[in-house]
Amino acid sequence: MDSSTASLYTSGPFATYLKASNEKQLFIEHFRRLYLRYRASRLYGGQVKVLDLGCGNGVTSQLVMDMLTERGQKFHYFGVDPHQGQLDQFASTVSAVSGSQLSLLQCDLAGFDTSEQFDLVIAYQLLYHVPDLTAALRKILSLGREVLIGHHGPRGIHQVQEQFRQHVTGGPHIISTDSEVEAILAGLEAEIGERHFERHGFVASIDVNSFRNHNLVAFLLQCDPAKLDDSLLYAVHLYLERITSPDFRLPHDVGLFTITNLTHPRL
Numbered sequence: 001m002d003s004s005t006a007s008l009y010t011s012g013p014f015a016t017y018l019k020a021s022n023e024k025q026l027f028i029e030h031f032r033r034l035y036l037r038y039r040a041s042r043l044y045g046g047q048v049k050v051l052d053l054g055c056g057n058g059v060t061s062q063l064v065m066d067m068l069t070e071r072g073q074k075f076h077y078f079g080v081d082p083h084q085g086q087l088d089q090f091a092s093t094v095s096a097v098s099g100s101q102l103s104l105l106q107c108d109l110a111g112f113d114t115s116e117q118f119d120l121v122i123a124y125q126l127l128y129h130v131p132d133l134t135a136a137l138r139k140i141l142s143l144g145r146e147v148l149i150g151h152h153g154p155r156g157i158h159q160v161q162e163q164f165r166q167h168v169t170g171g172p173h174i175i176s177t178d179s180e181v182e183a184i185l186a187g188l189e190a191e192i193g194e195r196h197f198e199r200h201g202f203v204a205s206i207d208v209n210s211f212r213n214h215n216l217v218a219f220l221l222q223c224d225p226a227k228l229d230d231s232l233l234y235a236v237h238l239y240l241e242r243i244t245s246p247d248f249r250l251p252h253d254v255g256l257f258t259i260t261n262l263t264h265p266r267l
Helices: 013-020 023-037 059-070 084-093 133-143 157-163 178-186 214-221 230-243
Strands: 047-053 074-081 101-106 118-124 144-152 196-207 249-260
Touching: 013 196, 013 214, 023 059, 023 144, 023 196, 023 249, 047 059, 059 074, 059 118, 074 084, 084 101, 118 133, 133 144, 133 178, 144 178, 157 214, 157 230, 157 249, 178 196, 178 249, 214 230
Parallel strands: 047 074, 047 118, 074 101, 118 144
Antiparallel strands: 144 249, 196 249
């Protein structure tokens, strides 16, 4: 991760996770290849409309915009997030891109109301916070011609959350996996229509040498760092010792789903 991207998050649980994990780097490496499946990738000379749902402070968004810029693709990037503070930080740190546009909107998925169709919709690690997975996926599929959805799998963060379920807070689907998302998508044939639905994924890793760090444990459990006591930290430490490799790296599964207007052979 370069210094400009890392500066988007300077403190707190998520910043600690970003320093400990290679997930974001691996995401953009895979997305570079997956993007070749999207018809939008062949619209050189035109402007691609990208909708990023749950964009947060923009750490993933910046990687996507950098990738589009490297490809010479002009774009109008729409970032949507329910937290204005994160959007303000996004706006203050995003790199200027000549010939492209950025629009930010404070809103959650349920309240996002538009008749506009986007070329590409990105919903990466968003679904943990929605009240109804099926309704959320239906809406995501309706917003764009082509879609990328990301959700974590059974190993990694999900393992820790299952083990310490009683301490996990956050959204109603914090403890969920990509298999649940895939099962729902597989049943939404009418919403997907003639588009191609494929599953992909990668295995990231998390350096848990700093498992005694309140912020990292708070991120894994999606809870307030101030509510972590020494006994819980010790219990997490013992559990991580059992499930990590000798170098204290925790494998972390990430599932990616593409819904595309694929018109050339799969890569």
